Amino acid sequence: MKFTAPVAKNEKYEVIIEDLTYEGLGFAKIDDFPIFIENALVGEKIITLITKVKKNFAFGRTDEIITESPDRVHGIAKAYTQTGITPLQHLKYPAQLRFKQHQIQVDFDKLKVPAEVNETIGMDDPFHYRNKAQIPVRMLNGKLSTGFYKKHSHEMIPLEDFKIQDERIDKAVLIVRDILRKFQVNPYDERNHTGVIRNIMVRVGKYTDQMMIVLVTRTKKLPSTEEITREINEQIPGLTSLIQNVNSEKTNVVLGKKNIVLSGSDRIHDQLMGLDFEISANSFYQVNPVQTEKLYKLAIEKAELTKDDVVIDAYSGIGTISLSVAKAVNKVYGVEIVEDAVTDAKTNAMINGIKNVEFVVNKAEDQMAKWQADGLKPDVVIVDPPRKGLAESLIESVAEMNPKRVVYVSCNPATLARDVKLFGDFGYELNQPIQPVDQFPQTVHIESISVLEKK
Structure with missing residues (x-):
């Protein structure tokens, strides 16, 4: 006998959220059939709209909240959930910490x-903590833009404030974006593997205030290199390192192997545990x-x-x-x-x-x-x-x-x-x-x- 799921795509159902999955999705059941629901919190009674039905489970999104969790955060921007930058932003920080403790316990049990x-x-301040960002550069509405990809897609959403990055990084990305626009540098086109600028990578030293900017290009030639270099240094005084990284491969790996120093040093320094660390463009360093x-x-x-x-x-x-x-x-x-x-x-x-x-x-x-x-x-x-x-x-x-x-x-x-x-x-x-x-x-x-x- 063929099994028929108790839910159907594009239909709405009332459910109570029993738990959160390791991906932060709400977990509910209808007739013992699991449903994983975006933007839902434990204890909430919600109406869910089913978005996908598989053989043993379904996915949904929160359409209406009937009974709300006291741990819910209001006034959050949809873009951060869509891109997956901050998948727990709708959960108050003390509850995030409990969620993480609970997840470990669940896996051992x-x-x-x-x-x-x-x-x-x-953390005392659970925002703006990242000391490194790798931001894709693409053409949006005929304009060179920076932002982040929608989850499970190649569609970029333009963003100016990334919430979890050091604010100096967000500012630097916008300055570089505007300079690249000014000199009409072509952004990378993934589908056709054309265009010049693929990514802007920025690193900052928390304790040294040193900054490195890496322009990741598909081509070895970066048009208006001297002018771009001069303007970036004028608008970001004290920049420690400006590098062009060449990545001509068809790949989603951000950095290529070739680095060209455009100005300053090929590395920055930072301190950790009272020690001095040198960080190059390709170095791994805790974020x-x-x-x-x-x-x-x-x-x-x-x-x-x-x-x-x-x-x-x-x-x-x-x-x-x-x-x-x-x-x-x-x-x-x-x-x-x-x-x-x-x-x-x-x-x-x-x-x-x-x-x-x-x-x-x-x-x-x-x-x-x-x-x-x-x-x-x-x-x-x-x-x-x-x-x-x-x-x-x-x-x-x-x-x-x-x-x-x-x-x-x-x-x-x-x-x-x-x-x-x-x-x-x-x-x-x-x-x-x-x-x-x-x-x-x-x-x-x-x-x-x-x-x-x-x-």
């Missing part, structure tokens, strides 16, 4: 892994320095390091954790797959006069197996993997090395819960509550620190 989750550490410091300080504190300890930092990036840890221990080994990041890490060690660190370019799981085979015996292993979490082979290698503890900095609760379960097979268990730290207010992203010790 699903896998039946016992875990306690502390309250999320938030929320205020919360990153809280996150790293906690991770180091929870590692309970001593002067004699040997530490491995897997996924070491440009060395932010390794170098922060180095002064407290005997030796740090860092591994990172991105070659440029390792070059930056070595430079950053030199700038800060840190000599007891060693950085290697390799896949973290391969290098861990190599270190294990070489008989390296770390006291503490720190892992800060991407969203996909850890490879099983890496967990095996760590367990074979038998460190006192593993400090896991996670950006994805689902893979964290899976990995903690795998560590359990090797006798490592959580020895304290998981600590979420809100690195990305107004979004659904969740960072946390967990500590595993041998039973």
